[in-house]
Amino acid sequence: AETAQHTPPLNIVGLVGSIDNDMCGTDQTIGANTALHRIVECADAIISTAASHQRTFVLEVMGRNCGYLALSAAIATGADWVLLPEYPPEVGWEDVMVEEMKRGRHLGKRMTLVVVAEGAVDSEGRPISSAHVKEVLDRHGHDCRITVLGHVQRGGSPSAYDRIIGTLMGFEAVERLLKHSPKEPAVVIGIKGSKLVHSDLVRSVAQTRAIGEALRARNFALVGELRGVEFQEDFDFLLKVNCVEGRCH
Secondary structure (H helix, E strand, C coil): CHHHHCCCCCCCEEECEECCCCCCCCCCCEEHHHHHHHHHHHHHHHHHHHHHHCCEEEEEECCCCCCHHHHHHHHHHCCCEEECCCCCCCCCHHHHHHHHHHHHHHCCCCCEEEEEECCCECCCCCECCHHHHHHHHHHCCCCEEEEECHHHHHCCCCCHHHHHHHHHHHHHHHHHHHHCCCCCCCEEEEEECCEEEEEEHHHHHHHHHHHHHHHHCCCHHHHHHHHCHHHHHHHHHHHHHCCECCECC
């Protein structure tokens, strides 16, 4: 205690750099947009060859226990199916997926794209691998290939958006430190909509950890709630656009 009295206070301001976009308190973490761009670029190349050979591709993307990259990539590329940690399919989902793929082909689609988040699980909490998805599709006559993007998602030149928010957040962090009082709590700089925001660092970390705990407990309703309204709306949108003959997965 005596040493602490003679030690200057340590002021902390957090900036979140993560491709997973899994931190509460911000809509976007620095790096997530760049990773998403890389995924979409790779998916575009895959779609070209898939269509020319009338193949089915299973695309596995990173994100750990957060399905942001998989969900956003599925919307951006027009994927036929997506498997996420937050919205696990019910037991027997394989049959439903196969039927949806069949309807798409009957409507004239020349290729099929399935996006799998690396943390995808079913409603019983069992991991869903890209290899399992391929096995299911192969059994039903699909000429299926797997592409695991891996660490190409983590490198390369940052997108313009990541450069901009990184610069804005960095400047905001320095401004906060210069004006910070030792009695004020530590904060994390985030972005909500188009506005920079300050969130309590301890609370944001606790909320982020709560998502992991809810996933382990298979409390998927709470996981969806903690991910936020925009995440839920994006998933609902994907279900609507992927309706075939009035049925959605």
